[in-house]
Amino acid sequence: MNRLVWIALIILGLLAPYVVYPVFMMKLLCFALFALAFNLLLGYTGLLSFGHAAFFGSASYITGHLVRNSGLTPELGVLGGTLFAGLLGYVVGSLAIRRQGIYFAMVTLALAQIVYFIALKAPFTGGEDGLQGIPRGFLFGLIDLNRVYVVSGRPLGLNLYYFVFAMFCLGFWIIHRTIHSPFGQVLKGIRENEPRAISLGYRVDRFKLMAFVISAAMAGLAGATKSLVFQLSSLTDVSWHTSGEVVLMTLLGGVGTVLGPLVGAFTVVTLQSKLSSVGSWITVIIGGIFVVCVLVFRRGFVGELARLLKRSL
Amino acid sequence: MAEYVLETRKLSKEFKGFSAVKDLNLQVERGHIHALIGPNGAGKTTVFNLLTKFLTPTTGTILFKGIDVTREKPADIALRGVIRSFQISAVFPNLTPLENVRLALQRATGTSYHFWRSDRCLDKLAGRAMELLDSVGLAEFSGEITGELAYGRKRALEIATTLALEPELMLLDEPTQGMGAEDVYKITTLVKQASVNRSILMIEHNLKVVATLADRITVLQRGAILAEGPYAEVSQDPRVLEAYMGVHP
Numbered sequence A: 001m002n003r004l005v006w007i008a009l010i011i012l013g014l015l016a017p018y019v020v021y022p023v024f025m026m027k028l029l030c031f032a033l034f035a036l037a038f039n040l041l042l043g044y045t046g047l048l049s050f051g052h053a054a055f056f057g058s059a060s061y062i063t064g065h066l067v068r069n070s071g072l073t074p075e076l077g078v079l080g081g082t083l084f085a086g087l088l089g090y091v092v093g094s095l096a097i098r099r100q101g102i103y104f105a106m107v108t109l110a111l112a113q114i115v116y117f118i119a120l121k122a123p124f125t126g127g128e129d130g131l132q133g134i135p136r137g138f139l140f141g142l143i144d145l146n147r148v149y150v151v152s153g154r155p156l157g158l159n160l161y162y163f164v165f166a167m168f169c170l171g172f173w174i175i176h177r178t179i180h181s182p183f184g185q186v187l188k189g190i191r192e193n194e195p196r197a198i199s200l201g202y203r204v205d206r207f208k209l210m211a212f213v214i215s216a217a218m219a220g221l222a223g224a225t226k227s228l229v230f231q232l233s234s235l236t237d238v239s240w241h242t243s244g245e246v247v248l249m250t251l252l253g254g255v256g257t258v259l260g261p262l263v264g265a266f267t268v269v270t271l272q273s274k275l276s277s278v279g280s281w282i283t284v285i286i287g288g289i290f291v292v293c294v295l296v297f298r299r300g301f302v303g304e305l306a307r308l309l310k311r312s313l
Numbered sequence B: 001m002a003e004y005v006l007e008t009r010k011l012s013k014e015f016k017g018f019s020a021v022k023d024l025n026l027q028v029e030r031g032h033i034h035a036l037i038g039p040n041g042a043g044k045t046t047v048f049n050l051l052t053k054f055l056t057p058t059t060g061t062i063l064f065k066g067i068d069v070t071r072e073k074p075a076d077i078a079l080r081g082v083i084r085s086f087q088i089s090a091v092f093p094n095l096t097p098l099e100n101v102r103l104a105l106q107r108a109t110g111t112s113y114h115f116w117r118s119d120r121c122l123d124k125l126a127g128r129a130m131e132l133l134d135s136v137g138l139a140e141f142s143g144e145i146t147g148e149l150a151y152g153r154k155r156a157l158e159i160a161t162t163l164a165l166e167p168e169l170m171l172l173d174e175p176t177q178g179m180g181a182e183d184v185y186k187i188t189t190l191v192k193q194a195s196v197n198r199s200i201l202m203i204e205h206n207l208k209v210v211a212t213l214a215d216r217i218t219v220l221q222r223g224a225i226l227a228e229g230p231y232a233e234v235s236q237d238p239r240v241l242e243a244y245m246g247v248h249p
Ligand SMILES: Nc1ncnc2c1ncn2[C@@H]1O[C@H](COP(=O)(O)OP(=O)(O)O)[C@@H](O)[C@H]1O
Pocket: B015, B020, B038, B039, B040, B041, B042, B043, B044, B045, B046, B047
């Protein structure tokens, strides 16, 4: 994609907290990263995981635990959460990849339910309450992530915001690099024609597993960062609800497009915050919007736009 | 060195009690173009799936260069130098022809697991990829979307992609199926060129193609060998004339 578009997006991201409510922006960035990680699997490898909340949520718990109970600095907490999600991805991936299509999705869902159950019952996750009051701490032991700056009368937690933005950019870069690497080329081949990729001598299961681990780790990075933003790790993070939400975001925005997950996350997170007053109807409304979008924009917002412009976005 | 590049011994495959391949003893001589012919449903594609491990044989053994490869996985067989094509054209439709061939060339670079590198490191393969495309007459289409190419060109691309791996044994499943006379001629020439320094086992319905190319022919019927030998001999065999060509002598 055009270099100018990238620069514009980065500038937008840097200036956003002065214009938009920073907590909203940070939530958006976390879910956008989550959707990007999911899209690496669905859009670029052709694997549909129904259990991605397991990675998002478990990383959130691990990070919460590391910074709250073990007193680690936030960057180490996030690193720990991310690595754990990658490891869990290896286990789940190894079991799921032997299955094809819908069976693959079912295995990921089933394993994610086990993770949910552990989160509900294990002593160190706080059960129904989750982990509350996770401290944000000092980045590298130096920079206070709680520090608030007053800019034209508004108190802004800029340190935290830029930390979150940096994590997002890191995750985005890793995913983007993976897609546009020699490895990513093989993934494309597998998605396009798996038997042919096999007959060229690629051990496709290994490629899929590696893609799964990278995707899980990046979903973990998103969840880990989220736990510092909201100072909370809860059952919602590991629930099938969250797994479904990321599918929704990615499909709405456009599977297999670079910007689609961003647009999808933006749409869903915005709707959720605008419609929070209508209570449980929100699920129905978002569901309705989703149905309409799937019927009208089959490729998602960005996917349809890309088709109109005849270029990849 | 074994005299046969490929050999099967009593190879059988059953699908729920139905024998698609029965006690097949097939021998492909090194350097030969070996044709596998037979009526629809004779089990030819199944034999290919067995040879390339897309199916597991019920019984029997498969030897490649004298080595028992019966229990190996599809990718292992490919890494040994046995590359197949598919009956339905097997290309990567949303990639360009250049990227199709490059994906095959990429395997030898050993960078295929490198997710941290830019794919610009594959640019150095473009020259060789263009050479291969040129050899099948596709140089001018190198940047198009593969899925939009004419059928004959897709099949030619498939051969270029297969050749990119420099296979020792090439398995072609009906490479001229559904083609007009001109394309058939092109593919025949390509296969002839490709056969230099390698062995080819091809399934082919077009007997003119078989007559032109094949050093040896195996006729398959209901999963078993009906006749075998050079074209001149097999084409005169009364059983073959009756069973396969529908001619009653
Ligand atoms: N995966 C399968 N499951 C069940 N039956 C199969 C399968 N593959 C092939 N067959 C059957 O085996 C027989 C041989 O098929 P095939 O090898 O495709 O024939 P050919 O390529 O010679 O036309 C056919 O009767 C076909 O229906």
